[in-house]
C-alpha cells in the first residue's frame with residue numbers, strides 16, 4: 457500500500473478509503489501515511505504508535521494544527537467504495553467516506569502541496585478515535601509528546617459539510633439510585649415502592665425541559681439536553697421493588713467546566729444518591745480569537761455550534777482553541793451507506809489551503825465576508841499553482 461499525495465484529490469481519497477482501517481487496525485494506513493510524508497523534505501515526521509505527526513518548522517509567528525483520525529467504525533459490506541451520481545454531484549460511498557477520510561485526504565494533499573505556508577502547520581493523523589478513550593491516538597500524543605500539539609489554533613477535520621463548527625458540548629452520564637423496601641405485592645403497605653419514587657425525578661426532568669436550554673457562548677447558541685436514558689429495577693411481578701436506578705445524560709454547553717456541570721446536577725438532584733458514569737469536558741468555540749476569526753472569514757459561511765463531543769475538547773484541555781471543519785455531512789457518519797460529495801473535498805482544500813498559505817491573520821481581525829471571498833479566490837489560485 458502506497459499513497460501518491462500529488463495524485464488527483466479524488467483518486468487519493470478513494471485510495472485512502474479502500475485501505476481498510478477499522479479502529480486498532482490502522483497500521484497499514486499509518487505506514488503508508490508515514491512513508492508518503494517522510495519523503496517530503498519540508499516536513500519533520502514523528503510516529504507515536506499508529507499515529508503520524510508531520511510539522512513544518514519555518515519559524516512563522518503562528519502555528520496551526522490540522523488533525524484527523526485514520527480509523528473507522530467496522531466495515532459492513534461497504535468496502536471497497538463506489539461512486540454514485542446524484543443530483544448534487546458525484547459521491548463516494550463506503551465506510552469512512554464521511555467519517556472522516558475526506559478530511560484526511562484533504563490534509564494529506566495540503567501537507568504535500570504547502571511547502572512554504574505563511575503559518576507553520578502541524579499535520580496530525582491519529583489512530584483509534586472511534587473507540588474507548590484509553591486507545592485514542594491524540595490522547596497518547598498529548599501524554600507522550602505534548603510539544604507536538606503546541607499551536608495557536610487547532611482544526612479538526614471531522615465532517616461538518618464545509619462549515620466551521622465551534623467547540624463542542626460536554627457530556628455527563630450518571631445514575632440516581634432510588635431506594636425502597638421489598639414486600640409481597642399482596643401486602644404492599646408493608647414495603648415501599650421505589651419505582652413510584654421516580655415521580656419527583658421525572659418531574660424535575662420535565663420542568664427542566666420547559667425551561668430555557670439555550671446557552672450563548674462566543675456568539676454561538678448551544679442547545680443543552682438533560683434526559684433520562686435508561687431505567688432499571690424490579691425483582692418480579694409480585695414483589696414491591698426495593699430499588700430502582702435511573703440513568704441520566706446531561707449535554708452541557710461550553711460555558712461550563714465539567715466540575716460546574718457536576719455541581720449543577722448535584723444541586724438539581726440534591727437528596728438522591730448519585731453515581732457518575734462518565735464526565736467529559738466541553739470545549740469553548742474560541743471564535744473570539746483573531747486567528748479563528750480569519751479562518752471563519754476564509755471559509756465564508758456563518759459558523760455553527762457543535763453538539764456532539766469531539767476531540768476538540770482534548771485541544772481545549774491543552775489550552776488550544778479548536779474548531780471542527782471538514783467535508784462530509786455528519787448526519788450520515790457511521791451509516792452503512794455513508795458517503796461524501798467529491799466536490800466538497802475541493803471546496804475544503806481551497807478554503808483551508810488558501811488560508812494556511814497566506815498571512816492575513818497576522819493583520820488581526822479578519823476581513824469582511826466579501827473581501828474574504830475574493831481573497832479566497834486568489835488563495836485558491838495560489839494553491840492551484842503550488843499543485844502544478
Ligand SMILES: [Zn+2]
Nearest residue numbers: 555556585614
Ligand atoms: Zn470522526
